[in-house]
Amino acid sequence: MRDTGDLIRRWACATAVLALVGAGTAGCSSAPGGPAAIEVDAATSLADQAVHVRITGLRSGEEVTVGSQAEDQQGKQWNGRAVFRADAQGTVALDGTAPTSGSYRAADGMGLFWSMEPADGDPEHASFYPPGMLQQSYRVTLTATAKGRPPASRTLTRRWLGDGVTDRRLTLAPDGVSGDLFLPAPGTPRHPAVLLFGGSEGGNGLAPAAALLASHGYPALSVGYFGRPGLPSALKDVPLEYFATAARLLAAQPGTDPGHLLALGYSRGSEAALLLADDYPELIHGAVVYSPSAQVNSGFPDRLSTAWTKDGKDVGLGPIPLDRVSGPVLAIAGADDKLWPSPLWARQIVQELDAAHDPYPHRALVLPDAGHGVGTFPYLAAGTRPAHPVTGEQTDLGGTRPGNAAAQEQGWPEVLALLASLSG
Incomplete structure (x- = not known):
């Protein structure tokens, strides 16, 4: 047997x-x-x-x-x-x-x-x-x-794309902006939406993050504002009205809750995100900023030029006003950022919102052992000393590969949780 x-x-x-x-x-x-x-x-x-x-x-x-x-x-x-x-x-x-x-x-x-x-x-x-x-x-x-x-x-x-998620390439003619519009599957209830843009690298590097946000149910539009066909070749005299056009296009989508449209900016893009949140509070309802700046900086790579304009006028250097922000702000920085003092600026953003008695949730998330590469979504391999896409110079971004990986794994769910808190 x-x-x-x-x-x-x-x-x-x-x-x-x-x-x-x-x-x-x-x-x-x-x-x-x-x-x-x-x-x-x-x-x-x-x-x-x-x-x-x-x-x-x-x-x-x-x-x-x-x-x-x-x-x-x-x-x-x-x-x-x-x-x-x-x-x-x-x-x-x-x-x-x-x-x-x-x-x-x-x-x-x-x-x-x-x-x-x-x-x-x-x-x-x-x-x-x-x-x-x-x-x-x-x-x-x-x-x-x-x-x-x-x-x-x-x-x-x-x-990159969940079931039913669509990707539409936008061009200056006829859309007025250059980027990628990602929308959740048809029939998805209205959700908060996110307008994304990167930093001094130019192009449209946050498109993968936008695709994943849409896959989680949040309409997302990633735009380039220089370094793409038809756009300026450098970060110089970029009109804030350009981003406002993109935001209005995103707000008009059937799956977007126009009362909760946030700007997500990385590095130099954080300046634009915060400026938009303060200058267009009826359109942009808060911001998520990675490796942020609390002040307006000069153009790039020509540091004698102006980075941003509004109403045809230069946006002057100095602290970014935040007294008109009409939504939550989440500032995420790496404690070992060697490119610029983003941990200091992330805390300063929160302090300025506190001083303005801002009624919306706002906080700084400063993550240990991470550098300028603190975001966005996790699990892709990336070095800490890459060549800059515009200048070609080797750049020490600070942090470590394990530190950045841990920061992304912690920070990205915070972004999704913030959006979930605004849903329904």
């Missing part, structure tokens, strides 16, 4: 294998030579959502190397690596287990994603840009290798 315990073990193994159909090489065995299994809670997910990974089928105390591989938009391979010891049940849960060595050190379920490094070059000088950004998903392949066992692998899909 077959041993009852043996039957139970075989049934449990078969059940686990069925649950992992389509997962690549997988198995359920603690015997030497059998493959390990890579278990995930979501094989397909949004790019800003964590994936919970477990390695099973090992012996107690067995060493396993878990790797991550992805290809960037230039076809270059990026890799992460972490070595673990299995627990008494022959399992490694990445969320709660610190690797003994690898590309990251503390327990972090998404460490293999943000700690990836380019196959060639210094990771501190490089950033991972997925292929087909916004046009399609990208893939990350996980592997598990243990001595004497065949390797296991599993490919995960990371999406």
Whole structure:
């Protein structure tokens, strides 16, 4: 007669294998030579959502190397690596287990994603840009290798757009602005909306963040204001009316709650976001600012020029007035920002709102071990000393890669929570 315990073990193994159909090489065995299994809670997910990974089928105390591989938009391979010891049940849960060595050190379920490094070059000088950004998903392949066992692998899909989310490219003619409009699936109830713009890098770098916001239900418009066709080539004499045009376009969308339209600006873009919130309180109802400034600075890269204009006149240098802001303000900064004093300015923004007896929620979130790269959404690998896209100069942004990753993982949910608090 077959041993009852043996039957139970075989049934449990078969059940686990069925649950992992389509997962690549997988198995359920603690015997030497059998493959390990890579278990995930979501094989397909949004790019800003964590994936919970477990390695099973090992012996107690067995060493396993878990790797991550992805290809960037230039076809270059990026890799992460972490070595673990299995627990008494022959399992490694990445969320709660610190690797003994690898590309990251503390327990972090998404460490293999943000700690990836380019196959060639210094990771501190490089950033991972997925292929087909916004046009399609990208893939990350996980592997598990243990001595004497065949390797296991599993490919995960990371999406920019949730089901039904649309992306419409806007151009100066006929839209009046240059950017990308992302709208939640048709039929989604009205939600707060976000107008996004970046800093001195130019272009439209916050489009991925806008796509993810729309995927969470919030209409979002990311705009470029220089460094794109038809726009100025430098941060110089940018009219605030340009952003107001974009805000009105976003407010008119069927899924937008026009009473809760916020501006989100990063670095130099924080100046525009705060100016808009104060100059157009009937249109812009608060702001989220990353690595912010509390004052108007000169143009860039020509520091003798004026950055912003309104009504055809230069917006003068000096503190940004905040006495007319009509919505919440969240200022997020890295405590180790080496580009400019954003922690000081984030606190100053809150102090000025306090002094103006602003009735809306406002706070500064200064995150340790992070630099100017404190935002926005988490889990993409990025260095702390990149070449500036406009000047080409190597720039020390401060912070560390683990510090920035932790800050993004903490800061992004704060943005989503703020928007959720304004819904309904």
